[in-house]
Amino acid sequence: MKKVSVLFICGMVASLGWAGVTVADLERMAARDIIPEIQLAAGYALVTPYAAKSETDLLNLASSASGAGIRLAASLALAQKWLDAEKTRDEWLALATEGKTAEARAAAVPALMEALIGDNADALLELAKTGPTEEVQYAAGKAYLQKVRGKLTRDMLEGICADDTLSGGYRKAAAEVLAGYYLFPKLTALSRQELEEKALNGANPYLRYAAATALVSFLVEESADALYKKVVSLFLDPGVSAEYRWAYAQALGLAWAKGL
Amino acid sequence: MKKLVIGLVASAFLVGFALAQEYKVVPFGQDEWKDFTVGNYGGYLVVGSLDNPKTFNEHVAQETSSTDVTGRLHAGLVEINPITDLPEPGLAKSWEISSDGLTITFYLRQGLQWSDGEPFTADDVVFTFNGVIFNEDVRTDYRDVLMVEDKLPTCEKVDDFTVAFTLPAPFRPFLRMIGGAIYPAHKLQQLSRVYNPDADPEALNSVWGVDTPPEEIVGMGPFKLKEFIPDQLVVLERNPYYWKVDPQGNKLPYLDGIKFVISFSLDTIMLKFRNGELDVYAPRPEDLATLIGEAAAKGIEIMIDPTKPLFGTTWIAFNQDCPNENLREYFRMVEFRQAMSHLVDRQSMIDNIYLGLGVPQWSPVSMLSPFYYPDVPKFPYDLERAAQLLDQIGLVDRNGDGWRDFPDGTTFEFELTTNAGNTIREQCCQMFVEDAKKVGLKVNFVPIAFNALVTKLLGGEYEACLLGLTGSSEPHGGRNVEWSCGGLHFWKYSDCEEPTPVAQRIDELFDLGVKTYDFNEAYEYYKEYQILAAENQFLIYTVNMLFRYAFYKNLQNTAAFSPLVGALGLSEFLWKANPNMVGNRVVG
Numbered sequence: 001m002k003k004v005s006v007l008f009i010c011g012m013v014a015s016l017g018w019a020g021v022t023v024a025d026l027e028r029m030a031a032r033d034i035i036p037e038i039q040l041a042a043g044y045a046l047v048t049p050y051a052a053k054s055e056t057d058l059l060n061l062a063s064s065a066s067g068a069g070i071r072l073a074a075s076l077a078l079a080q081k082w083l084d085a086e087k088t089r090d091e092w093l094a095l096a097t098e099g100k101t102a103e104a105r106a107a108a109v110p111a112l113m114e115a116l117i118g119d120n121a122d123a124l125l126e127l128a129k130t131g132p133t134e135e136v137q138y139a140a141g142k143a144y145l146q147k148v149r150g151k152l153t154r155d156m157l158e159g160i161c162a163d164d165t166l167s168g169g170y171r172k173a174a175a176e177v178l179a180g181y182y183l184f185p186k187l188t189a190l191s192r193q194e195l196e197e198k199a200l201n202g203a204n205p206y207l208r209y210a211a212a213t214a215l216v217s218f219l220v221e222e223s224a225d226a227l228y229k230k231v232v233s234l235f236l237d238p239g240v241s242a243e244y245r246w247a248y249a250q251a252l253g254l255a256w257a258k259g260l
Numbered sequence: 261m262k263k264l265v266i267g268l269v270a271s272a273f274l275v276g277f278a279l280a281q282e283y284k285v286v287p288f289g290q291d292e293w294k295d296f297t298v299g300n301y302g303g304y305l306v307v308g309s310l311d312n313p314k315t316f317n318e319h320v321a322q323e324t325s326s327t328d329v330t331g332r333l334h335a336g337l338v339e340i341n342p343i344t345d346l347p348e349p350g351l352a353k354s355w356e357i358s359s360d361g362l363t364i365t366f367y368l369r370q371g372l373q374w375s376d377g378e379p380f381t382a383d384d385v386v387f388t389f390n391g392v393i394f395n396e397d398v399r400t401d402y403r404d405v406l407m408v409e410d411k412l413p414t415c416e417k418v419d420d421f422t423v424a425f426t427l428p429a430p431f432r433p434f435l436r437m438i439g440g441a442i443y444p445a446h447k448l449q450q451l452s453r454v455y456n457p458d459a460d461p462e463a464l465n466s467v468w469g470v471d472t473p474p475e476e477i478v479g480m481g482p483f484k485l486k487e488f489i490p491d492q493l494v495v496l497e498r499n500p501y502y503w504k505v506d507p508q509g510n511k512l513p514y515l516d517g518i519k520f521v522i523s524f525s526l527d528t529i530m531l532k533f534r535n536g537e538l539d540v541y542a543p544r545p546e547d548l549a550t551l552i553g554e555a556a557a558k559g560i561e562i563m564i565d566p567t568k569p570l571f572g573t574t575w576i577a578f579n580q581d582c583p584n585e586n587l588r589e590y591f592r593m594v595e596f597r598q599a600m601s602h603l604v605d606r607q608s609m610i611d612n613i614y615l616g617l618g619v620p621q622w623s624p625v626s627m628l629s630p631f632y633y634p635d636v637p638k639f640p641y642d643l644e645r646a647a648q649l650l651d652q653i654g655l656v657d658r659n660g661d662g663w664r665d666f667p668d669g670t671t672f673e674f675e676l677t678t679n680a681g682n683t684i685r686e687q688c689c690q691m692f693v694e695d696a697k698k699v700g701l702k703v704n705f706v707p708i709a710f711n712a713l714v715t716k717l718l719g720g721e722y723e724a725c726l727l728g729l730t731g732s733s734e735p736h737g738g739r740n741v742e743w744s745c746g747g748l749h750f751w752k753y754s755d756c757e758e759p760t761p762v763a764q765r766i767d768e769l770f771d772l773g774v775k776t777y778d779f780n781e782a783y784e785y786y787k788e789y790q791i792l793a794a795e796n797q798f799l800i801y802t803v804n805m806l807f808r809y810a811f812y813k814n815l816q817n818t819a820a821f822s823p824l825v826g827a828l829g830l831s832e833f834l835w836k837a838n839p840n841m842v843g844n845r846v847v848g
Contacts, residue, residue: 051846080845083535110535117527146534147527150546180553185615217556250557 021224021256023049030069035235037249038228043072044253045260050077055085062107063100075103082111089115096135105135112139121147128170137169144170145177154181154188161206171206179213192218199244208243215244219251224259227252281371282353284504286512286833288817292343295819298506299514299835304495305815306539306842307828308529309520312490316477317468318441319392319400325522328828329494332518333375333479334441335503337366337385337423342825345630345733346779347435351380351442351480351503357777361430364438368421373501374444375484376475382417387445389415389425391452397461405437430775432782433736444478482513482832494520504832514835518828533810534558536843540811540827545617551810559813559844568822569619569804571626571731574685576600576676576692576800577717578724580752586666587674587723592752595649597797601639602646603695609803613687617808621801623790624738626731628823630779633787636794647699657700664700673702677716678726680707688802689726717750726802733824735786736774742766742789751798762792812843 023046030042050058050073058081061074087095092112099105116124116139124144131137145152160166160174182190182198190198190211195218198211219227231252234245288296311325318330339350349355352366372380393403394412406412411428418424427434449455451463468477474485480503483496497517504512521538523529533541534554543551548562555562578591578600590596606620620640625632639645650656650664655672658665664672676693678685689705696703703724708716716722729741729748740746744755744763755763766789773785793799807823817833827834840846 048846080536083537083845084847114528114531114535117531118525143531146531146550149550152549176553177550178553180549180551182553184549184552185611185617187611187616213553213557217552220556254557254559 020259021045023260026256027070030073031065031067033069035232036068037231037235037245038252039067039069040072040246040249041069041227041231041252041256043069044076044250045256046070046073047076047080048257049260050074051080053077055081059104059107062103071101071103075107078107079110082107083114085111087111093136096139097132099135102135105133106138109135109139109142112136113143116140116143117146119143128173129167131167131169134167134169134172137167138173139169141167141170141173142176145173149177152177152181154178157181157210158207161210162204164204172209175206175210176213178207178210182211182214183217190214196244199247200241202241202243205241205243208241209246212241212243212247215247216251216254219247220254222251222255224252224255227255281503282369283511284349284353284369286504286506288507288833290507292341296817296833298508298510299816299833300837300839301510301514301835302516302839303836304517304519304842305515305827305831305834305836306519306521306537308532308538308541309494309522310524310526310529312522313470313488313494313520315469316472316485317465319398319402319443320465322401329485329496329520330441331481332483332496332828332831333477333481333485334443335480335482336439336442337368338435338439340436340439340733340824342822342829343820345628345824347439350439351385355435361427361775361777363424363426364434365418365422365424368423369503370421372480372503374446374478374480375499375501376444376447376478377501378444378446378478380442380480381420382423383420384442384445385423386415386417387449387452387455388441388443391445391449391454392443392464393440395452395454395464397453398464402440406434408434430777432774432777433734435777436734442480447476447478483518486517490522492522494522496520502832513832515831516839518831533843536812536845539815539843540809542826543808543810545615545805545808548615548617548808555810561811561813561818563809563811563818563821564617564806565822566619566806568807569621569627570807570823571628571733572728573621573624573626573731573799573804574688574726574728574802575621576604576724576726576802577722577751577798578800579720579722579750581720581754582723583721584674584723587672590653590655590672591724593653594796595653596655597800598639599646599649599653601797601800602642602649603692603699603701604800604802605641605691605695606803607641609688609691613684613691614803614805617806618803619806621804622794623801624742624793624799625735625786625790626733627804629731629733629735631733631735631783631786633783633790636790638794639797641695643695643699650699650701655701662700663702671702673704674723675704675706676724676726677706677708677713677722679710679713681710685726685728692726718748720750720753735789736770739770742793743770762796766792812841814838814841814844 026042026046029038030046033039058074058078062071062078065071092108092115095108096105096112124140127140128137128144131140157174157178161171195211195215199208199215202208202211227248231248234240287293288298309325313326313329315321315326316330318334321327321330336350337352338347341348353369354367356365374380392398408427408431409429413425413427416424451459451467453459477485482499482502484499486497487495498513532538580592582588610618622638623636655664658669666672676689678689686707693703693705741748744759744767769785769789773782776782809821811818814837816835816837820830821827840848
């Protein structure tokens with residue numbers, strides 16, 4: 001039954017892909033596509049169209065929309081809008097701590113990073129390790145890792161990702177920086193095949209996420225149709241890691257966004 | 261019928277009007293502009309700035325937080341092509357050089373207007389040079405670069421659209437230097453004591469301060485000042501009277517304006533770029549992994565172009581006048597210096613120390629200079645050849661201890677230094693020491709503080725050192741290094757008293773190169789100089805760091821971003837695919 005539905009949806013959206021997806025198509029997929037990664041992909045593609053929505057509408061959507069893709073799009077669009085908002089550091093911390101959903105809290109992360117970047121590295125590291133939510137840890141972690149970027153190495157970042165005693169937000173921030181070290185410098189950069197392998201079989205979710213993030217830089221070269229087919233085929237293969245699926249979903253979202 | 265007549269009259273009037281205005285057409289799609297496209301109007305370029313501007317007066321501005329702004333407000337007679345780096349017509353549509361090379365006559369574009377709509381004429385040019393730049397009341401560094409044999413040229417009006425400069429001696433770089441900002445006589449003439457003996461001597465230094473109403477600041481540049489909010493923002497807007505057009509006749513610039521977001525922290529500027537609040541960012545090497553990791557998701561392009569190294573050179577110098585007479589004898593042998601070049605593993609330095617962000621340097625002229633000659637003799641990494649050359653000059657291991665010796669049997673060894681704390685240079689030195697060891701050459705690496713190193717270098721008290729020099733497009737800028745009596749001729753100050761034939765020839769070539777206005781002729785002189793410098797390895801060049809630039813892909817006509825002009829130098833040609841976006845964010 002599941003396969004039949006998927007094939008039906010696949011046929012429908014593939015033809016949409018050839019014809020060019022519309023915002024309405026994306027909203028439909030973001031809200032209720034049977035494949036979670038298609039919801040996410042549609043969410044990534046909706047960020048720019050959602051920029052026209054009001055702050056209140058976006059916060060409501062990020063906090064309570066039923067589709068994960070809609071919450072994601074609203075969260076990312078709200079994050080961009082909030083960069084122009086005048087709020088205090090405490091207000092950003094409160095938003096990243098008390099938001100109703102992960103997406104609502106995540107919307108405060110970029111602005112919170114800017115509020116935190118003036119702090120000293122030790123204070124940032126402490127907040128990255130012990131912040132009250134994963135979003136606060138992540139924002140502090142990203143700010144900290146930017147601050148100390150001249151001293152980072154791939155080994156150090158892999159160590160953070162692998163350390164179960166550290167906070168999830170900090171490890172996620174480290175994974176995103178590690179993605180850059182998987183791509184640069186050129187002499188030691190991993191190939192697409194190596195990244196695929198790590199994204200599929202890395203030792204833990206953060207190491208897989210790092211490789212998946214780096215993998216996106218290769219996947220964005222592919223067409224929306226090819227990416228769509230891959231996302232659907234991955235859905236039919238339950239053994240594939242969530243991070244690997246996410247990489248293809250994000251690349252598909254970026255491809256759809258480009259075609260809008 | 262009546263309507264048709266009116267239409268024809270209107271067209272004729274417009275065509276006539278357009279012909280009267282001698283706009284400069286930028287040939288996008290052709291020659292060096294082949295990667296440029298005709299754009300759409302709209303949007304702001306948003307860039308970060310590390311400080312407030314201190315003045316909007318270009319001729320007294322010194323810091324980049326001011327000159328980044330003022331450089332967009334003004335224009336000069338001659339401009340430097342941002343791609344070829346060669347002088348070409350600016351406000352002057354052409355120029356003529358007298359047969360003796362002493363008089364340069366500039367013919368101005370006619371029908372141009374200042375940003376306030378007033379007409380631009382030769383009076384503005386003559387006022388700018390005689391009333392401002394050559395005026396001793398004005399504290400401008402620009403006056404110094406126009407000096408030829410310690411004298412200033414003279415500037416005279418020939419007619420309303422012609423001015424003539426007379427030089428004390430022929431001086432080719434004059435054409436490169438003469439592109440300074442032209443100021444509006446109608447706004448500023450009364451502030452100059454050359455024109456108004458009652459004027460305050462300080463008036464031209466303090467005019468156009470940061471509290472000046474924007475409409476008072478008038479220029480011929482692509483943008484004009486709209487707003488300055490201290491500690492926050494400088495906003496420039498399009499100059500509607502700008503005098504350049506694209507091949508379709510659209511007036512430049514395409515952008516509505518430029519916003520300089522002021523932040524006093526590089527960390528904040530980088531973060532604002534990552535968050536999509538800035539369109540462009542000049543990353544340092546340590547920024548790259550972070551940016552590259554998120555580039556695909558955010559639509560960031562990171563330009564690392566092996567054809568665009570930074571200006572400046574890094575080299576190893578052997579002091580041919582060093583206090584140790586035994587070493588001096590060998591340091592003066594060209595075979596020894598060529599052997600030392602064969603010990604420099606430039607590719608490993610690039611791969612392992614510069615993280616791939618470098619290219620080998622072989623010539624004293626900066627690689628982006630139009631005078632750069634790429635095919636100079638090269639002495640690349642080759643340990644075997646290095647050993648052969650050392651054997652040839654009698655530096656062999658005489659006692660079997662593994663180190664090469666002087667003829668008297670003592671170990672041949674020298675001290676190599678660099679400025680302590682510069683990790684790239686320290687690692688390059690260490691790599692050189694290891695490679696030297698492989699051919700039995702003992703090199704003792706001793707990093708010292710920068711100021712102490714400079715003292716040793718200029719005092720002729722070092723043996724060998726790895727250091728760098730700044731560079732520019734104009735080889736004449738290196739005359740203080742290459743000239744046998746130059747203040748920075750630190751590898752052999754004795755050339756001043758006893759110049760070798762090669763040193764004498766290089767002196768001649770610099771004199772010849774500066775006196776001809778013919779680029780091709782000058783190129784031949786500087787080519788010969790580069791060949792001589794490379795053959796003789798006076799300085800052993802190592803690696804040149806590459807230019808890096810990051811920008812959001814929404815920005816168009818970015819292909820020519822380079823160390824010559826950065827991004828701002830091309831701002832009159834930039835456009836945005838989506839004018840409502842800054843970075844990757846929709847705004848407004």
